[in-house]
Amino acid sequence: MNPDIAKYNQSQAPADREICDLLAEEIDRNLPEAESKIWHAHPVWFLEGNPVAGYSKLKDSVRLLFWSGQSFEEDGLHREGKFQAAEARYTAVTEVRLPDLQRWLVKARDIQWDYKNIVRRKGRLERLK
Numbered sequence: 001m002n003p004d005i006a007k008y009n010q011s012q013a014p015a016d017r018e019i020c021d022l023l024a025e026e027i028d029r030n031l032p033e034a035e036s037k038i039w040h041a042h043p044v045w046f047l048e049g050n051p052v053a054g055y056s057k058l059k060d061s062v063r064l065l066f067w068s069g070q071s072f073e074e075d076g077l078h079r080e081g082k083f084q085a086a087e088a089r090y091t092a093v094t095e096v097r098l099p100d101l102q103r104w105l106v107k108a109r110d111i112q113w114d115y116k117n118i119v120r121r122k123g124r125l126e127r128l129k
Helices: 003-010 014-030 098-110
Strands: 035-039 042-047 050-057 062-066 086-090
Touching: 003 014, 003 035, 003 042, 014 035, 014 042, 014 050, 014 062, 014 098, 050 098, 062 098
Parallel strands: none
Antiparallel strands: 035 042, 042 050, 050 062, 062 086
């Protein structure tokens, strides 16, 4: 696990830390080619410079975010923001369904919108895969 992400996880309350550790381990396992780092104060995984998955601690939960998640067409993910992102929120590690998470991570690799160049394109997203 990226040392900065481990430090982020350690800074969380015990129940949230369990969720964060599980998410980081599964993302690392399922996207071994991804670069991971703290980006905008939260753990994020990138494929070829494009953000694909990450999580953050909210007031009442841990939010798992997929930048292209709306295109996954998955009931367990909910629309987030005005672009293509979708999220799942967890308050306990037992709520994380590993088969769903693993399926979403495959889709994160296979279905991507080009967030890396969104500024250059003046806020317009283009589908990469």
